[in-house]
Amino acid sequence: MDQIVVQESRALQGSIPIAGAKNACLALMPLSLLTEEPLILTNIPRLSDILTMEVLLESLGTQVTRYNDQATISLSSRRISKHLAHYDIVRKMRASILVLGPLLARAGQAIVSLPGGCAIGARPVDLHLAVLEALGARLDLQDGYVRATASRGLIGETFTFPIISVGATANAVMAATLAKGTTVLKNAAQEPEILDLVACLKAMGAQITGEGTRTIVIEGVDSLSGARHEVVADRIELGTYMLVPAITQGSVELIGGRRNLLADFCRKLEEADVLVTETPRGITVSKEDERIKPVDVTTAPFPGFPTDLQAQMMVLLCRATGVSRIEEKIFENRFMHVPELVRMGAEISIHGGVAKVTGPAKLRGAPVMATDLRASMSLILAGLVAQGETIVNRVYHLDRGYEQVEQKLRGVGAKIMRIRNK
Numbered sequence: 001m002d003q004i005v006v007q008e009s010r011a012l013q014g015s016i017p018i019a020g021a022k023n024a025c026l027a028l029m030p031l032s033l034l035t036e037e038p039l040i041l042t043n044i045p046r047l048s049d050i051l052t053m054e055v056l057l058e059s060l061g062t063q064v065t066r067y068n069d070q071a072t073i074s075l076s077s078r079r080i081s082k083h084l085a086h087y088d089i090v091r092k093m094r095a096s097i098l099v100l101g102p103l104l105a106r107a108g109q110a111i112v113s114l115p116g117g118c119a120i121g122a123r124p125v126d127l128h129l130a131v132l133e134a135l136g137a138r139l140d141l142q143d144g145y146v147r148a149t150a151s152r153g154l155i156g157e158t159f160t161f162p163i164i165s166v167g168a169t170a171n172a173v174m175a176a177t178l179a180k181g182t183t184v185l186k187n188a189a190q191e192p193e194i195l196d197l198v199a200c201l202k203a204m205g206a207q208i209t210g211e212g213t214r215t216i217v218i219e220g221v222d223s224l225s226g227a228r229h230e231v232v233a234d235r236i237e238l239g240t241y242m243l244v245p246a247i248t249q250g251s252v253e254l255i256g257g258r259r260n261l262l263a264d265f266c267r268k269l270e271e272a273d274v275l276v277t278e279t280p281r282g283i284t285v286s287k288e289d290e291r292i293k294p295v296d297v298t299t300a301p302f303p304g305f306p307t308d309l310q311a312q313m314m315v316l317l318c319r320a321t322g323v324s325r326i327e328e329k330i331f332e333n334r335f336m337h338v339p340e341l342v343r344m345g346a347e348i349s350i351h352g353g354v355a356k357v358t359g360p361a362k363l364r365g366a367p368v369m370a371t372d373l374r375a376s377m378s379l380i381l382a383g384l385v386a387q388g389e390t391i392v393n394r395v396y397h398l399d400r401g402y403e404q405v406e407q408k409l410r411g412v413g414a415k416i417m418r419i420r421n422k
């Protein structure tokens with residue numbers, strides 16, 4: 001398995017281009033199941049999760065064509081030939097559950113493997129199922145699969161999510177576009193990835209209002225057309241790379257970044273005494289002196305502080321002078337990077353869902369291992385400011401969500417390389 005070797009790298013300077021959002025893309029690609037016409041998506045990131053979604057869609061009968069630039073993809077689901085999302089694919093990627101709503105809406109049936117638990121918590125899919133049931137689907141759980149049918153089509157309904165879920169909101173919106181009548185989704189997610197999904201659906205002819213608020217209203221239509229859509233910038237990649245100049249005392253411009261994708265995160269950086277400036281091309285983050293102020297962070301649904309940036313933010317707070325607290329409110333088991341950071345010299349203790357970070361810590365390089373995507377990235381960030389060499393194992397997590405990570409970081413002067421092991 002590949003490893004990434006990082007050496008202490010200070011005062012990083014330059015620019016990093018931000019790719020299209022993985023999570024937006026994973027919700028956009030299944031939209032092709034809703035139409036007979038081709039769906040063309042541009043600004044696609046080159047990531048293994050995207051390839052997994054391609055394989056899944058192909059297994060359902062979708063024709064997938066990559067254009068030469070590799071960042072454009074055409075998805076054509078003229079006929080849906082199978083309705084089965086197999087365990088072998090779903091176990092690799094939970095977002096596979098996002099084919100359930102569209103399959104059901106277009107074909108009236110779907111058999112999708114249940115994703116099961118994963119490294120960052122139990123992560124059930126009960127809300128995905130509950131909202132589809134409210135729209136008239138009949139569900140049957142058997143042998144680890146959910147068999148869903150709606151032989152006479154889905155029917156619009158009002159549904160209130162008991163907790164906010166990005167994935168369940170996406171599944172519900174997709175399914176409701178072809179349902180009969182009006183669907184009202186209350187306590188819906190308002191993440192930028194949901195806005196992107198709705199923008200694409202509207203280009204396909206869907207009738208939707210209220211996106212970006214907690215109530216989304218969908219008027220069902222008989223059919224949807226194809227469309228061409230550019231995937232929104234990846235706010236998690238953006239936030240991750242914004243931390244690079246903040247921790248290394250450098251200055252980096254993030255091309256394609258926008259403050260409104262990460263308003264709360266930007267405010268926390270500023271509270272920590274890091275300079276964030278909007279530029280015509282994106283956002284520049286600079287830090288001239290070494291002094292970082294401690295800040296308290298609580299993860300929350302958008303527009304709050306994203307759980308997907310919690311592990312990376314912790315590295316900045318290890319460098320702050322004083323005590324910071326990070327409360328994880330979205331996933332119950334998302335502090336698995338903590339023992340690894342502690343092995344590198346960080347002073348962090350966990351009580352319940354709160355991590356207490358005491359700084360400034362003198363980090364030292366070490367061989368480390370990550371158990372999830374964002375945690376892997378926090379170890380790379382820690383490696384940039386640790387004395388000596390850090391070797392990050394289980395790099396496949398990283399390749400699921402960060403495109404060309406070594407190239408992007410080397411471009412701003414980081415000492416980082418990949419060792420390819422068979």
Ligand code: UD1
Pocket residue numbers: 023024026094095121122123124125126127128129163164165166167168193307308330331332
């Ligand atoms: C998405 C993102 C993920 C991010 C997360 C929270 C994708 C592909 N992934 O995941 O990177 O970390 O949003 O911003 O877009 N829940 C239930 N029942 C359900 C569904 C969710 O209890 O049926 C709970 C989850 O366990 C969690 C909370 O709801 O505690 C929020 O999860 P959700 O927003 O659904 O996350 P995902 O859509 O899976």
